[in-house]
Amino acid sequence: MTKKILSLLSVLLLLAILVSSGCGGNDQASGPDPGPAQEGEETPESTVVKVGMVGPLSGGAATYGQSVRNGVEIAVNEVNENNEIEGVVLELLAEDSEGDWSKAANAFSKLAEQDKVNVIVGGVLSSESEAGGPIIMSAQIPTISPSSTATGLTVGNPYLFRNCLSDEVQASQLAEYAVTELGLSKFAILYTNNDYGVALKNAFEETAGSLAEVLAVEAFMDNDENFKPQLTNIQQQNPEAIFIAGYYTEAAKIAQQAKEQGLEVQLLGADGFYSPVLVEIGADAVEGAIFTAGFHSGDESPAVQNFVTKYRELFNEEPDMFAAQAYDAARIVIEAIKTKGTTPEQIREGIAETENFPGITGNTSIDEEGDTIKDVLILKVEGGAFDRIR
Amino acid sequence: MISAYYLQIIILVGINIIMASSLNLITGFTGQLSIGHAAFMSVGAYASALVTLKLGLPFFVSLLCGGLVAAFFGILIGIPTLKLKGDYLAIATLGFGEIVRIVFLNLEITGGAVGLRGIPKDTTLLWVIISVLVTLFVLYRIIRSRVGRALIAIREDETAAESMGINTTYYKILAFGVGAFFAGLGGGLFSHYFRYIQPNSFGFLKSIEYLCMVVLGGLGNMWGSIIGAAALTAIPEFLRASADYRQLFYGAILVIMMRLRPQGIMGEEILSKSNLTESPFLSKLKLRLKKQKNQDI
Numbered sequence: 001m002t003k004k005i006l007s008l009l010s011v012l013l014l015l016a017i018l019v020s021s022g023c024g025g026n027d028q029a030s031g032p033d034p035g036p037a038q039e040g041e042e043t044p045e046s047t048v049v050k051v052g053m054v055g056p057l058s059g060g061a062a063t064y065g066q067s068v069r070n071g072v073e074i075a076v077n078e079v080n081e082n083n084e085i086e087g088v089v090l091e092l093l094a095e096d097s098e099g100d101w102s103k104a105a106n107a108f109s110k111l112a113e114q115d116k117v118n119v120i121v122g123g124v125l126s127s128e129s130e131a132g133g134p135i136i137m138s139a140q141i142p143t144i145s146p147s148s149t150a151t152g153l154t155v156g157n158p159y160l161f162r163n164c165l166s167d168e169v170q171a172s173q174l175a176e177y178a179v180t181e182l183g184l185s186k187f188a189i190l191y192t193n194n195d196y197g198v199a200l201k202n203a204f205e206e207t208a209g210s211l212a213e214v215l216a217v218e219a220f221m222d223n224d225e226n227f228k229p230q231l232t233n234i235q236q237q238n239p240e241a242i243f244i245a246g247y248y249t250e251a252a253k254i255a256q257q258a259k260e261q262g263l264e265v266q267l268l269g270a271d272g273f274y275s276p277v278l279v280e281i282g283a284d285a286v287e288g289a290i291f292t293a294g295f296h297s298g299d300e301s302p303a304v305q306n307f308v309t310k311y312r313e314l315f316n317e318e319p320d321m322f323a324a325q326a327y328d329a330a331r332i333v334i335e336a337i338k339t340k341g342t343t344p345e346q347i348r349e350g351i352a353e354t355e356n357f358p359g360i361t362g363n364t365s366i367d368e369e370g371d372t373i374k375d376v377l378i379l380k381v382e383g384g385a386f387d388r389i390r
Numbered sequence: 391m392i393s394a395y396y397l398q399i400i401i402l403v404g405i406n407i408i409m410a411s412s413l414n415l416i417t418g419f420t421g422q423l424s425i426g427h428a429a430f431m432s433v434g435a436y437a438s439a440l441v442t443l444k445l446g447l448p449f450f451v452s453l454l455c456g457g458l459v460a461a462f463f464g465i466l467i468g469i470p471t472l473k474l475k476g477d478y479l480a481i482a483t484l485g486f487g488e489i490v491r492i493v494f495l496n497l498e499i500t501g502g503a504v505g506l507r508g509i510p511k512d513t514t515l516l517w518v519i520i521s522v523l524v525t526l527f528v529l530y531r532i533i534r535s536r537v538g539r540a541l542i543a544i545r546e547d548e549t550a551a552e553s554m555g556i557n558t559t560y561y562k563i564l565a566f567g568v569g570a571f572f573a574g575l576g577g578g579l580f581s582h583y584f585r586y587i588q589p590n591s592f593g594f595l596k597s598i599e600y601l602c603m604v605v606l607g608g609l610g611n612m613w614g615s616i617i618g619a620a621a622l623t624a625i626p627e628f629l630r631a632s633a634d635y636r637q638l639f640y641g642a643i644l645v646i647m648m649r650l651r652p653q654g655i656m657g658e659e660i661l662s663k664s665n666l667t668e669s670p671f672l673s674k675l676k677l678r679l680k681k682q683k684n685q686d687i
Contacts, residue, residue, distance in 0.1 A: 058637045096636060100591055105584055106398060106627060113395035130507055130586045139394065150504060193495060194503040195588075 052111035054122030056099035071326030104128035112139035126150035142348035146326035154370035161370040163329040167199035170292040175207035185212040188239040192246035200245035241266040248275040252282030259285040295324035328359035404518035410603040410619040412572035418610035420565040421545030426483035429490040432592030434460040434574025435581035449512035456578030464570025468563040494589040505588030513583035608654030
């Protein structure tokens, strides 16, 4: 008898948790808006423009997705608080992809068909945008990805844009910089075997190979711990620099193990390096590393500092590249709404015509393929902090 | 017309029904715990996508190719691993799943980590419905035949089955082959629906998801797999309303389900209306544990 009661009780308790957390979820969803009551007062005159967001809000890649959502949220808040666009209230609808592209496809489909959003900021991972591309194209909802860097992603899809540097542009510009400015001539490449690493490796190998020499190319997997075999192979070739095409955790470990092996070379990297964790794990081994980035929070321009302050206030952490690019993507959308109008088609036109948009990640233009043209920042680790050198 | 979003969920439910019921043949009816089912799906997905993209063959042929290639791998993995039992078989199938994923990640022809894009969108609701019906019909006929009884006999007691003259190796490989064939078919539908495939979405977690569907629905029950697949596909989508707490809800529902009905929604006892309070699986396990305890003492 007691057992029955106990199980009933546990079910009830769980239900209670569910109900209360469900309310919490709703609160959060409407949090960025000026509040339901206020919205109710405004509705007679203002149109609600729904901004969708798709990304990994849970799972292994959740930090990226959450940063993107936060970045978009700040932009949406700014518009609503300052009444920036006359008669328009933005509403943010964030959907979780769990980092799984087939679930991202569901999220895109829900936003486009069910919620009838006007525009989507997302997906975050390249695979998410690949899977979502055909869906938003047939639904004719303009979509701008803040961080999907896959080669050729936006080609042939007039509704898909992105606001991030493609892997090739970063890697080839870095290779050029390393040869012409740093005077390096013998390179080794160590890449993580996923779409990001492979794209970076290919572009770097091509450019560096044509300007100078690439002596060794080695691969590793995400979450690898031991890079000694690859580093030993690289060491035998005696290069001057290693280009690590991967993310900060592995990059920091590689730097440490290279130092232990007595491999003294210039470390090069791409935007995957941009995180405080690089220095936390890598310590003095990553000192002097040079990498490309789309955003630098130490930038002194008022727009960047405004964003960084707001981000710290709201979310109590440092904004990363994902957040900054998402903020800029949302700002590009807002610009499009201001100049063209609020329907999906008008927003699409507006985004496509973006020219020299002064974003916090640099001046941004969108080319005819929907790709971004912007300057590549080059940062250097100096005294445990990132310094902009170009 | 229903909205494209609901259509997508319905199509996914259909594909997952194919996946869950084919896994049910292996795990539920034959009693071979497999946690590499997503690997068969990925083999089918890649094979059919490549047949369409490189050879330009019609959709039906590419679906069939996907199924056949997957079945080939099912038999291939079946032969060396079927001497293994229980946990060991599970580990072997898990390893197989990882091998497949990493091979696809490194092959040139599968697009490596970038995946395959631009697959034509041939999967329609009609195709999915036909495939589901064919799958269920074939599986039903197998289970209701001499073969099916042999499979169930293997699950209940392999030694006894063998002593009754059942060629256990043959039937186990058959179960793996047929299960893999339909998983490959599901993969073909999947790749031609999303128009994009990438190795990482056929990992270990996907296999576990299918196992969850089968266990939640009830091992060794065809209706169970259908209900399990439909529930576990649709619930996370309906829970989108709860935003941040979605995963919490989902987990809680699974926990509650397993607490209230450990034998699954359509666990055997409902149908046989027996007085047994536990599934044959669990009672066997308890018996074994008891024996072990006695031995320990």
